Amino acid sequence: MTMKADDRLIAALDFHTMAEVKALVETLGDSVSYYKVGMELFYSVGGEVVRYLREKDKHVFLDLKLHDIPNTVAGGLCSLMNLGADILNVHASGGYTMMKTAADRLHAEAEKQGVPCPKLIAITVLTSINQEDWDGVGQTLPIKDAVVRLAKLAKSAGLDGVVASPQEAALIREACGEDFLIVTPGVRPAGSAVNDQSRIATPATALKNGASHLVIGRPIRAAADPKAAVEAILKEMETVK
Template sequence: MQRDQGVPGSQSSPADEKIARVMAALDVDSADKAAEIAKQLAGTGCWLKIGLELYALSGLSLVQKFKEMGFSIFLDLKLHDIPNTVARTMQVLVDSAVDMINVHCAGGYEMMARAAEIGRKSGKKIIGVTVLTSMGQEELSGVGVNRMVEDQVINLALLAQKAGLDGVVASAREVVSLRRECGADFLLVTPGIRPAGSEQNDQVRVLTPKEALENGSSYLVVGRPITAAVNPREALFKLFD
């Protein structure tokens, strides 16, 4: 299935609008493999997500290449350090062609506020990670957080909003509550998205793409169901079948 973006000025179809809310996670072990997947997804309208592994391999060198191919880029580094270090690092990152960057909400209000200020000045979106989707109640308790997962997610999201972040990363299972608490304009980026019948792998709190959008997700982060497919382009468009 070879669908491309419409010509400038044309109206987007509902299918196009859904694809524009997908972030294909390039969590692969080589820059060449990432570039090949990007080539296959070019023109579809989806985002690309560059995470720690690919960043460790290539730094920011792939960002400009992917931008020239027409992609919006989410740089998923989950910055978590003292406020000054995060602020200095964020300044370097926003000067690149990335469109969205994240920090860990657990870094606290001051760290998030400094990052948010830099994001506003640069026009880049800065979001915060609440509770990793690989963590369930047992794992959360194991690191000394004695709240229910959803309560902790909401607590961190409200702190992020107060600090001026544009949104948060959270499981789609918490999106309904987050929409109620944080409002319609707060970005909710949801990993742990798995098409019906696919394996969960290392994700614990998962939903299907259709369920996530219905719950109110702004963007869906989808990795292996797209990137490990024989035909990533076809797999992308089958997400909502």
């Protein structure tokens, strides 16, 4: 999967206000072309942030993790598509029927409107979950095996990829092929705080493991010089061929 480093880095906009978003986007300038908009921000400012980023010619991963009955998820995705995001996502644990219905309806709606269809990816197992949490909800498969199983299920349902920890990326790449998107949160440059992530890796390790895109938030936005932090991350990413 050949992409430039700055197309593979997704900076997470984990803010509450448009003022904070605009300040960081202006600071980072051309060094970042892809941004993640999650629940914290979207629930505060709504679609305005996606429209702002598109006006700035930025790509958008709208990370809302839809998880409901098939018809509701499919309808929600079709509504979100109109905002212009490049990637949307659902929870793979919603099951094959939910994912297949969502993918089919999203593609049909995009074709009907004559617009490009966003990529649709599935959450496998949240990167904050450790083995104790996993056992606590009654799961019996090891996390890595469950992640691969969910990734293969998402692919069979017609999705374009998954969100998974960098520690499982190599197994997913082997199981699902080269064209499957693997978006990895839980990426921490050397020396960064772990915070609430459990299954983490450095940018170089995540890419070597097969990740197609890296989502990085706190190490950028909490840096004394966010642009310098991005440039250091990109430099590390470029060492991986």
